Amino acid sequence: MTLQKQVTFWLVTLAVFILILWLLRGMLLPFVAGMALAYFLDPVADRLERLGLGRLPATLLIVGVFLLGFVLSVILLAPLLTSQLIAFIQGVPDYVMSLQNLLTSENRQWLTPMLGNWLPDVQKSLSELVTQGARWLLASLQGLWSGGTALISVVSLIVVTPIVAFYLLYDWERMISAIDSWLPLKHRDTIRELAREMNMAIAGFVRGQAGVCLILASYYALGLILVGLNFGLLIGSMAGLFSFIPYVGSLAGFLTATGVAFVQFWPDWHWVLAVMAVFAIGQILEGYILAPNLVGHSVGLHPVWLMFALFAFGYLFGFVGLLLAVPLAAATGVLTRFALRRYLASPFYTGVPRPGPDAE
Structure with missing residues (x-):
């Protein structure tokens, strides 16, 4: 095969891969997450195998411990983090107004010795910057929340990802050997x-x-x-x-x-x-x-x-x-x-x- 044909082949392969990834991006998350988890945990499975544990028991142990740790983290931390996130989003406007008052109040002269006559312009710019930053933060958080609930099925992520990770982790060495033979x-x-x-x-x-x-x-x-x-x-x-x-x-x-x-x-x-x-x-x-x-x-x-x-x-x-x-x-x-x-x-x-x- 000539160099030109090789380059053409790999470019077409890359284009097809990107197209498939773009078309299936809405349902790939649990599978990609499972693959990433299997890759991340494969060295642990290899070490347990070297200690004399079979691949299947090692895989069951690793996935079980990971799921247990995940569930405990969700039970212990998720309610607290969620409550703080909701309170933080609700409190952002008040924090922005307080920062604006701190930066623009005429009674505060703590910046005057450093900025002199430029103080009003600097205070106005900082006030606008804080306001725009707060709007961007709120829009980002709201978009993340609405987009996440709309595009990501939490049930599929929790159920499918461990299953995919288990099978990939169990068959990891055979998959690598098969790919190597090709x-x-x-x-x-x-x-x-x-x-x-x-x-x-x-x-x-x-x-x-x-x-x-x-x-x-x-x-x-x-x-x-x-x-x-x-x-x-x-x-x-x-x-x-x-x-x-x-x-x-x-x-x-x-x-x-x-x-x-x-x-x-x-x-x-x-x-x-x-x-x-x-x-x-x-x-x-x-x-x-x-x-x-x-x-x-x-x-x-x-x-x-x-x-x-x-x-x-x-x-x-x-x-x-x-x-x-x-x-x-x-x-x-x-x-x-x-x-x-x-x-x-x-x-x-x-x-x-x-x-x-x-x-x-």
Whole structure:
């Protein structure tokens, strides 16, 4: 097969895959979630097998423990988080008005020495910024809630996902062996090497970053609760979980928590600084301890590329796109680096023709 035919074949395959993904995006969530869960838990099953436990008992044990932990988390945390979320959404207008009063009141002269005659314009701009930000937040939360209830069947997600995860986890090794047997013999070694690179990138980021998010969510929630911040459990948990997207979760949590702290504690600025310190320590913890040890530096996913992939696939395919964004971004990165290596070694780049079959 010529190079042109190969390129055409793979481009058509990619187009068909994207089309199928787009057409079926409304019902793929439980299956993609089950596949992601099986991939995430496969190393645990392998370790239990090495300890002498059969694949079927290991799979039953892992899925059972996961379901038990999930159910307990829902029972213990879901009611509290839901009540805080409802109260937070209802309280956003009051917080916005309080921030506006804090920033625009003529009786407050705490910014005058720094801004002088620019103070009215700055106060007006900040007021508009807070108002627009609050409207965007409310629209996003309402859209997430209405869209989630309309597009995602909670029953199917809870029932189908564990079943899919169980069967995939049980047959994981056989599936990998079957796929490996389909590889073209001429390029098998190259494809295997690329697959290993993709697996290292995906596993290194997904499994490592999941641990980072859970630790940060627990830390932020506990820290904000100890400070006494309103909605501390909700804001801290969301900040930690959304840290899966580099910088986005921590920044959004910091801005939200700081805004709530100003309204709740001002003029007692010590507590506002305490809230800021919680996030500052969290950033140090993530940047110097958690990320280097759990994620590492060689996963091959640049933060900018990852953010683009998450937003692009999330926009195109919804929550299913968010689940597929990291694997597809990692695969694209590996293939791009492979193509770049081939290009740098090619005569087109070096200007030196390849030696012929008769060359010594």
